[in-house]
Amino acid sequence: MSERDFLPVRIAVLTVSDTRSSADDRSGDTLVERLEGAGHVLAARGILPDDRAAIAARLRSWCADDGIDVILTTGGTGLTGRDVTVEAHRDVYEKEIDAFGTVFTLVSMNKIGTSAVQSRATGGVAMGTYLFALPGSPGACRDAWDEILAPQLDYRHRPCNFVEIMPRLDEHLRRK
Template sequence: MSSSTEFTPLGMAVLTVSDTRDESNDSSGQYLAGALADEGHRLVAKQIVKDDIYQIRATVSAWIADADIEVVVITGGTGFSGRDSTPEAVSVLFDKVIEGFGEVFRAVSLTEIGSSTIQSRAVAGLANNTVIFCMPGSTGACKTAWQQVIRDQLDSRHRPCNFVGVLKVRANTVT
């Protein structure tokens, strides 16, 4: 798993899970789409779905089957309220779980929101050579996740390792 000295842009999709958001007020999805573009990645797809296990799973399943999408970032549906179901919808699709994402996200969030971070069910995993990050729906949480964890892991120049190296090695071994 080697790291490149040149930036490797990735094809990315942004999914907002919400019963109340639309394109006019989806500040978290808009932030993530802008942040990934600012870093040089390609926004391949962006969608908003209701907090429904099957709608979430159907969208993510289609995206992990799309060879142009290497990364899916999901905002929303990771809390404990009645309809929050993103982890349940997505986790069953994972070939491998990235335990460290939720652990590091909560550790970083502890300094920002205190013990309320224990209510975050942020999860991540690999599915069909696609890395998937699920984070809370607040724009602040998305900024924390992107700036403190995800951005570097999607930068081929980041040392000592990053997910670009993993994705490229896995892509070359999948026939």
């Protein structure tokens, strides 16, 4: 069997925070360093406040952009009143990747014990684009990238990965 070649993926990073700016966005920086270090392309980057409608609008806009394959958000996945990123993601999803949150919780349990129950990390698909909502800490972003996203966004990963099914994510929209 022949070895597969690496296929770079175009990834957008959105930080959701009422207090962060580009000067102190450590979680966004962590994701950018990791994705570029893996050979992927930073397709877009932004920061938005904790506003459900604004987050959902940006997600929809980026999903409609043919130059973006994956959207990673960081922040707003907790339990407080301002944490609305998960709801914004679910406003956009066509399909939720239920196991993403479960696997993220398992990874987090190994790092922070039962405090992992306070995260609502989620993943889904919309308009042929993958979307993942990650907590707002650099450590959580590192864990999600290193333990889940890096292998799943690598076409060479076996037995299966997200990249190999990208061309089929929007097959339901094509003419038969």
